[in-house]
Amino acid sequence: MCGIAGVLNFDDAGADPDLLRRMIQTVRHRGPDDCGIHIDRNVGLAHARLSIIDLACGHQPMPNEDRSLWITFNGEIFNYLELREDLIRKGHRFATHSDTEVILHHYEEKGEDCVKDFNGQWAFAIWDSKNQKLFLSRDRLAVRPLFYTTCNGVFLFASEIKSLLRHPGVSREVDRVGLDQVFTFWFTLPPRTIFRGIQELPAGHSMTVQNGCIKSQRYWQLDYSPASEIRKIGRREEQEYSEQLLDLLVDATRIRLRADVPVGAYLSGGLDSGIITAIVRRFTNTPLKAFSVTFDDPEFNEAPYQEEVSRFLGTERHEIRCSYDDIGQVFPRVIWQTEKPILRTAPSPFFILSRLVREQGYKVVLTGEGSDEILGGYDIFKETKIRRFWGVQPDSQVRPLLLKRLYPYLPILQEQPPEYLKAFFHVNAEDLSNPFFSHLPRWMLTSRIKVLFSDDVKDELRSENCYTELEANLPEDYYRWDSFCRAQYLEAMFLLPGYILSSQGDRMAMAHSVEGRFPFLDHRVVQLAALIPPNLKMKVLNEKYILKRCAEHLIPRSVEKRPKQPYRAPEGKSFFSNGRGRDYVEAALAPAQIRKTGLFRPAAVQKLVDKFRRGLAIGIKDNMALAGVLSTQLMVDQFIEHLMW
Template structure:
């Protein structure tokens, strides 16, 4: 029996007036907007006031996995995007209760488990998913999203109907959906460089948050949380060596689950510990060749991850593929980046992900495994270590904190910007330090943001708290240790609303499925149950994960300094793309003129050219301009033709 089914796109509409029927033409237009998510086929279900649409990318059960799919008597229908990795166990349980299956897909498990448990069926699924289920008898709509937020799901309430889709652009084809810009969200985006929480840049469109489900009954919409990450360390935790053994077994099982496919599977190699660790387990669970993919950059003096990726490829005997991206490639793709991301996320590595995913698709690989999530689960970011050390120093200095602050400021001037940012805060709370890592007003944007907005925006934004989301999450975790508080906030914000939205949108833009074994919720819950020093101990980060991989990951990878994925966009924007950036952002009647002062933008560009930092700020405003042109300024006709 096969596990899993397919990646795809879903969409639909429910009219609150049961006498008003959903038109097939609308569902088809919604499906057409997300054709890239499922080029292998489509299907729809229409029943009076409800319509469901599905675009199909075949991965498993290529013949019998068509959607929408129903139960035996056609009273429960589902459209679904994702993989449910424990579906075999659930199927055995459901067959024991008399349910009959007509396919080998995980999709059918959803409808039958719903028949048993109603909306609470979501609590039993292990995997990545977004689905919409219609109960014909109860006239009940259920939308659900996986625990971590690997797969996206958006919705809007027009007052007359509720619409939902895997991507925002699918919602916008309905003329009842307004494109009114969420002004508060602009400021939040320029604070975080992405949009945490349930808001989007459209006032009327929302994200269904990870670990939540939405139900509609008799026109009443309610949203419920069914999962939250909890840091509960047992009173008698496992010894470190025992915990390492448990983690090794858990990683092996999780990667094995993510390997099941009827099409070739590949691994994205970044040259780091997490992706190499995933590969080390993947090769143990297949007798087929594994393809690996990595990216480099054209030009001199750019950091190159390819040598490390090649080390991993040679050790594990993969079929290795490399691609190089140039400044021209980066620039030319930016309009499509804005189109596919749908919100102006400041994530230049996403563009590299698109190109390497396209290479995989051209190599006939439809499924890619990634090491995403290891840092958030096991404390891999240097920021965690820095704040832990700084807090210890503050406690040690006691009354002499003023001297310590001067020392931190001196380090800031020498290039230790994050420590310098922290030093600039007066009696900072931990939540404020969280913001100081990347967000304004603690980055170089601090010098320009007060002058950036025009009068109308400035008046509107008075007393608006752009950083309230992370502050609220920190407060919810007040009883927890500092490290766990940071891990929790990143798992609830940075991970789903930046890293995972990038991972989904860029791979699906190339019709490739991305799987993230390290974000199986069992892995996250295991990591959350560990003593703090198993994760971060002094200068050592991801201690237990590295211990679990020490025998399989090459030492030059295991011991190298963490670099992330260093796309040289700062250099490109100052040199190769200088005219493009300036012409776009300072254009006559630029879309950003509605919100920003052109003189302030010109000053920001000048500071960037002078090497004063600001690359994230410039990139953020650049993609905002491109986003606005396509999603707000464009006519409906040009909007739909852009796909």
């Protein structure tokens, strides 16, 4: 895991080594162990290394034998040993034992299609000097980041946006359509980012820059077509799916333990991280240390379950306790890492946790990320099922009562009178045929905070419709899929890369030079999960049913049976106490500062702030509004008004 950066001058002017040095220096937190630059006339590659595999010989940028190919690579190819053997049989000779060199040789063998054989998480660029072609690629689910832009005849790419801003010609402006998207979906729709003119390579895409042309193409797609065919599933088929899933998860975990440094695991106290930890303990000989985050506030704390799993598996566990104060304190640094507004504080504890991991001498952690998306764990899938069930008989008095079973961890929602629950999750004929049926309540609720946008922003967005742009990003078959599968696609292909893996994942871990590895996101597991019929992923309203079948005897029964507890962190109380906001909060949200930024209405933000000062903000919407406005203001301050480096 590392940081990468590079430039290509379209006019054949020599690549600027100082610029490359500045760019890579900006992401040294991603790779503090080593650093390198390679320049070939108009092309420059740079690399900051976090040494994990072949510690002695993995220096990058790395060439092939005849030095016609050079690579800068962030990530891991977990099946590199198998590919390496195959390549050696085909006559390739290796100078190192690194996965980086495997990419180069496999590119020699298969060209751009090489990525289809990779099992891993990657963002890389290969300079193919014979063909004068820069080839860039990003893994199937966009675990590793890759941003790019062009300015003044220069193509620039990097692991983080802040590196691109090192070029003095790159403009620093908020993309207001991107802002609209974050304040609706929680993510920007790739290739769009929150910075105008700066783009990211979408999940499952590669890109070439050649003869002044930039072309990107999809090499992988998540397909739910087979799972959408309605059919009856027998006990035997259920058993087969369960066995296949466990076999693949064991292998996905096994190859993710490949490293020349010790590997740790995040243990949340839930099913997913518990299964991964159990697989390491039961199916491998790898010693494992577990890391957990706990909260002062019992509403969010999962320590008892973490202790139970840890005891059951006999794993040494380290924990860090987060207070409101800790979360509020690190928030500005969190935004420096996320490089986009966020509507929750949930990344902050991950920032704090990765610091603990690093202090304990670990660089690599396994986590259970991705399971909820691919195996149907989130309540939004339940919500979709209930609302659709209700939609069949909209006048039923009984069907909407199932909504009470949703979100058991949100007491405030549980207190809703039934009549209101029915109204909030309203189902009508028009909504039932909406391609985003599953996500409409969430997105409509989130959109309400856009009332805070300034007149200027509203005017600019008047002709924009973020749903149209999202629709243009959907696969053709999407409209033929079952509503459960559609909901899964939206979560797995958009929210997962656009928020979970980036703002909560890569950026928080890499802030302290820690690499996350995700066995559930092994593409073989993802593809099998996509084949499994929805009624096996969620049997009636029992989420992740097929995974629970796999987990029998692997984790404590109480953890297997516990109600789903999504990871959350405290919000408003982290920023306000005793009627006053933290100093930086008061400064960022002061009317003069809001006016200067120009994105929000000063008076409306003041109303919001007053509500928090007086301790009257209790709703989800208020908390999202606060986190959204505050993070946007901090981002503008850190990236546009001042440059922090």
